[in-house]
Amino acid sequence: MAMAGQEATNRQIILKHYVEGIMVKESDFELRDSKVLLLLHPGNRDVLVRNIYLSLDAYLRLLLDPTADSPYDREKPFSPGEVITGYGVSKVLASNYPEFKPNDYVVGITGWEDYSVIKEASTLRKIPQIGLPLSYFLGVLGMPGLTAYAGFYKVALPKSGDQLLVSGAAGAIGHLVGQFGKLAGCYVVGTAGSEEKERIGYDDAFNYRGETDLKAALKRHFPKKIDIYWDNVGGKMLEAVLENMNKLGQIPVCGMISDYNLAKPEGISNLFHIVTKSLRMQGFAVTEYEHLYEEFTERVSGLLKDKKLVYFEDVSEGLEKAPRALIDLFEGKNIGKKIVKICDPDCKSLIYHGPTL
Ligand SMILES: NC(=O)c1ccc[n+]([C@@H]2O[C@H](COP(=O)([O-])OP(=O)(O)OC[C@H]3O[C@@H](n4cnc5c(N)ncnc54)[C@H](OP(=O)(O)O)[C@@H]3O)[C@@H](O)[C@H]2O)c1
Structure with missing residues (x-):
């Protein structure tokens, strides 16, 4: 992994064009290599993260089409050429927020890319260490x-x-x-x-x-x-x-x-x-129910630990698999929560199986 302050290659999944009223396809996306400077300007309110898991959620389909009803007020449709964004689990590399420190794991809206500079950190939450896998914070605990x-x-x-x-x-x-x-x-x-x-x-x-x-x-x-x-x-x-x-x-x-x-x-x-x-x-x-987050986390993590709740995850490996993984939801290919793993939680090894787009 590149060190803070260095320039790194950043693979990104971008939207090629709008997808209006038809089934979404892999060719609607493009895998692009760009460069990112692993440095934050102290004056900005940013968090620099290495993305680990991406969440595939059905509402993302609606954001590919500007004529569809936007599901949540805070989510605007993507524009062609933009990196897709959605929920993810990431490791903090640098932060201008006192509540997020380097090496913290966070969950919130991030990019479908190796590294993201998250400018709007209002959706980010620090993941507590409660002995459950990080990926659970995109699904059963997310x-x-x-x-x-x-x-x-x-x-x-x-x-x-x-x-x-x-x-x-x-x-x-x-x-x-x-x-x-x-x-x-x-x-x-x-x-x-x-x-x-x-x-x-x-x-x-x-x-x-x-x-x-x-x-x-x-x-x-x-x-x-x-x-x-x-x-x-x-x-x-x-x-x-x-x-x-x-x-x-x-x-x-x-x-x-x-x-x-x-x-x-x-x-x-x-x-x-x-x-x-x-x-x-x-x-x-x-x-509308984010105020229940603490109560929900406590009750549901208790159920998981007591083995009263079984959680299913369906994991694809490699950033390049994200478009296919999104389509899987609409073809009913997932069992449980669909996620994409793009690097190991220690961020030492990148998962890459070659371009498929
Ligand atoms: N209200 C909210 O705040 C909120 C938040 C998150 C998600 N949602 C909504 O909740 C629903 C479930 O989301 P999820 O994340 O659990 O789903 P998911 O894991 O993304 O799975 C979606 C499943 O829907 C089924 N499906 C796909 N296309 C279908 C079709 N044309 N007709 C019938 N079934 C179809 C598929 O299974 P099978 O076809 O094999 O059954 C697929 O596996 C979605 O409608 C999503 O938009 C709402």
Whole structure:
């Protein structure tokens, strides 16, 4: 690794052009070599980091398209030629902030590149040493974990015995929600896109891709109907679920991934069930629940240490794999949280398997 003050080669993944209303492809990105001076100017409010793990999150797809709804106020669409940014775990090399010191590990918004000068450090958090892997702070102890935790306990409002359906059940958030459901005494059914994912440990599960009639499949799996539907996908699944909800049911809407690569979102034709069954359908954004971070970290790290919660990670190795890893989410190839490892945590060895873009 280059030393502080030296110039280093910085591999970066940049957006080549906007991707509007079609499936994102690897050729929409470019791997570029640039140079970075490993030095901070004392007058600037910057943190210089070596990136270790990158988080692949579905919302990044929306930032490739300026016509899509931006998921969070603080995230603006990328411009062609810009380095992609997203959540990552990094090691601090130099810092102008007293709260971040060299050799600290941090999690927050960083670049898809070897080194980043983070100018807006407001998203950065120092990773506490609690005996759990650094990568967990992108998943079960990071943004997806907080989404699952806040959405489940503060929006879904579960009761023991509730019939809970989770879509995207084997993804980063889904597999945690399913387990929170079991801990809360719910009967939990997951839907996912392959037989392999059905074995993730729910009371019951089915492969939605193998069903020609989703409404009938839900009837079969929920003879008592559904009390809570955790929606990660929207579209046809939401439409089928509405017919199978119990009166006074809850629909916490976490995401609608089935729409993210479409020019026009799929319409839902039977929303009147919300009226006739007095359903509560509530969208939420994790950014509204950041005040729960301490409580969430304590409870969830306790569950992990007591082995009451199992966490799945799906790791690709090499910065050059990041575009492919993002596409994997939309092709349903991930089981658990998708991350890319770009160097070892001690930052001594770079992971590189050759250019693939
Ligand atoms: N509200 C918030 O603050 C917040 C925060 C983070 C994420 N989210 C949203 O939460 C959802 C889940 O995110 P995540 O990070 O857990 O997901 P993830 O790990 O990124 O996995 C996404 C999974 O969605 C499924 N999927 C992909 N395309 C689909 C389609 N067209 N139809 C149905 N399923 C499809 C795939 O699995 P299978 O097809 O195999 O099932 C895929 O593995 C996303 O909608 C995301 O945007 C919301």
